[in-house]
Amino acid sequence: MTQDTEDTVRRSIGARRNPASQEAILDAAEAVLRELGIAGFSIEAVARRAKAGKPTIYRWWPHRTGLMLDVYKRFKTARAFPDTGSLRGDLIGFLDNQLVGFWKNSLCGTVYRAVIAEAQTDAGAAEALQAYQAERKAVARQMVERARARGEVPEDADATLIIDLVVSYAWHQLLLGHLEEASTKTEAVVDTVLRGVPGYRA
């Protein structure tokens, strides 16, 4: 985090995007979310904090959801997606690292809740979230593909349903503020879902 490392005024660097400004804006957005929460997150607040002009923000993030998602993604990149050798292990790891466990880092959870909330109001946000979800779930379904290759699940297993059930559960607990409880039940959830897949054998 390079917050306020630069006291000097940022200026234009010509007819192209100034990376320093973008960094400063993302830093500020993160800081605002951390300190004021979702309710206090406004373009004005971010601009104030980043010492940036509002139009600069609007130029690059027409919807504030996009800005939130970018903040979210900066965290996400680090997280691994390990192949544990079994679908059960993969799914538990997925829940623990990518979903529930990840969101328990308060900022990540806060941001993602905000993104989901925004998507209920704003069509652009909904689209952005849907695109992000589609991409993430496609990646997640690869876990099922691997299991299929290993013979853990039959060829016709519904990968979409499996992933959806797991992700849905995580969302639900996130949105109700029950992450603590959820993190104690990851195994039970995964086991229930897997037992429900016809032809599954550990």
Add this chain to the structure above:
Amino acid sequence: MTQDTEDTVRRSIGARRNPASQEAILDAAEAVLRELGIAGFSIEAVARRAKAGKPTIYRWWPHRTGLMLDVYKRFKTARAFPDTGSLRGDLIGFLDNQLVGFWKNSLCGTVYRAVIAEAQTDAGAAEALQAYQAERKAVARQMVERARARGEVPEDADATLIIDLVVSYAWHQLLLGHLEEASTKTEAVVDTVLRGVPGYRA
């Protein structure tokens, strides 16, 4: 819908709540949601529409989420909760009538999405939603209780987990705008979850 059936000005009826005003406000809230959507839903707009003073609304609904929830509940009341004789039938009916199918009535879905979104921003809203959820889920768990009594599921079946998985799936699809798809998969979801319950027999 008794919108504007009365042209005459509503007055105070003494030192107690005026039911006509409450009705008018709920009617107006519903109409605003229907016509302007979530984004256009504001206390100001409702007050204008209901020809009511803003303080009158704030007096009875300190948080706008409460108002939305009340609009939501007016619809909900009508919906039945039939005992079909089997847990599978009950859960499918639950999904079709109380959740997915119910929300496909665009207004209901819109309102509930808004309530959930609000709860991510506002603490009071979160509380209201949590209370509502707790109550609804307690009712839903009675379906499992009945199944237990019938011997469909063992004594130690995790009713909370069963209901949570079903509700979570519905929420997820609602929030992503995938209700259409969801309504084609209700049986698959219920079957998967029930097969996942150890000792379940249809």
Add this chain to the structure above:
Amino acid sequence: MTQDTEDTVRRSIGARRNPASQEAILDAAEAVLRELGIAGFSIEAVARRAKAGKPTIYRWWPHRTGLMLDVYKRFKTARAFPDTGSLRGDLIGFLDNQLVGFWKNSLCGTVYRAVIAEAQTDAGAAEALQAYQAERKAVARQMVERARARGEVPEDADATLIIDLVVSYAWHQLLLGHLEEASTKTEAVVDTVLRGVPGYRA
């Protein structure tokens, strides 16, 4: 001051004005003015403080100016209007006791400023103030009559002008919040005005 001497709820005493309520309202009005100043003086605040219903206040004081004037008059009654034997002495006493000195009691000044302010906005208040002024000045002009009888001023001395100049000066300093300064200049004011009266001899 009989503030809150009664804890018991005041009730109707039949189809006539309840003096206890009137007392309580005047006490409350005074207390509100003392504690919150003019800006905080509202019928609501007085009603809250007096544990009275708003309609009860409106019934007896249709304009809030009337209420303020009644508070003002409760103080005024006590003040004497002595005959010092000379016009100069009378006028100085008038300024010191009835005007500047009286208003320096912060509550009295506050109330009177409020009354004057109100009269600029509200026609009813203006009328009430004008009536009160006419009466007070008529009394004050008697000082000049007495001086005329003593031969201090000629028969054709303009009593109205003399009183007006003195009262005007006091008002002006009151309204500008310069009462302190004014109280050091009462003698200079009176002397200047009296010297200005043709044919005056001490």
Add this chain to the structure above:
Amino acid sequence: MTQDTEDTVRRSIGARRNPASQEAILDAAEAVLRELGIAGFSIEAVARRAKAGKPTIYRWWPHRTGLMLDVYKRFKTARAFPDTGSLRGDLIGFLDNQLVGFWKNSLCGTVYRAVIAEAQTDAGAAEALQAYQAERKAVARQMVERARARGEVPEDADATLIIDLVVSYAWHQLLLGHLEEASTKTEAVVDTVLRGVPGYRA
């Protein structure tokens, strides 16, 4: 009066005050005062009339008194302050042009009464009025300085008292709605005050 000469929407002209908006707001304020009187004067009404946002008004006039004073000043500027060659002439001209006679233009009197009233309630308003008064009186005292230079009054004549007495009288009559009567007495007032100055000779 340049009311609504421009149908086109006023926009920002960059990070600086837009004179067109300021003009429009002052015009609107004047119009509202003229048409609705003091009681109908609200920031909301002015904003509506000026087709300006409320924050734009609050940005430049934190207290509504300041706005009234600016309306008042727009009239005042035109009025002359002539040197008639004698203190008597100067003071009579002062009363007739700057005070009583000026206020008889109903709008001017209305506005100034409102300003004075406001100053009794609001601390900021009081400050603004005091500042304005101090400045105007300083200018007025120059009439006495000139008379001193001409030898009309002795060196130690109390300029402050002379001006205060004249201004006070005008205020008093303004606030009681007696301007008509006052305008017939300007000479008597000035003569009385001047005769009261020790060592004055015409």
Add this chain to the structure above:
DNA sequence: GCGTAACCGAGACGGTACGTCGGGTCTTCCG
């Protein structure tokens, strides 16, 4: 090597909505 296009900060602009306060009216219930 010079004009110009796009960027940057700053902040004013017209708006909408917020949540609160008080005004004055009304009705019910109690004594």
Add this chain to the structure above:
DNA sequence: CGGAAGACCCGACGTACCGTCTCGGTTACGC
């Protein structure tokens, strides 16, 4: 009928952000 209570509609308050705009200034690029 008087009085307490408090709900009602209404309008204004002062504030926060919205998204847009124009400004003055700063490069980097293309002609």
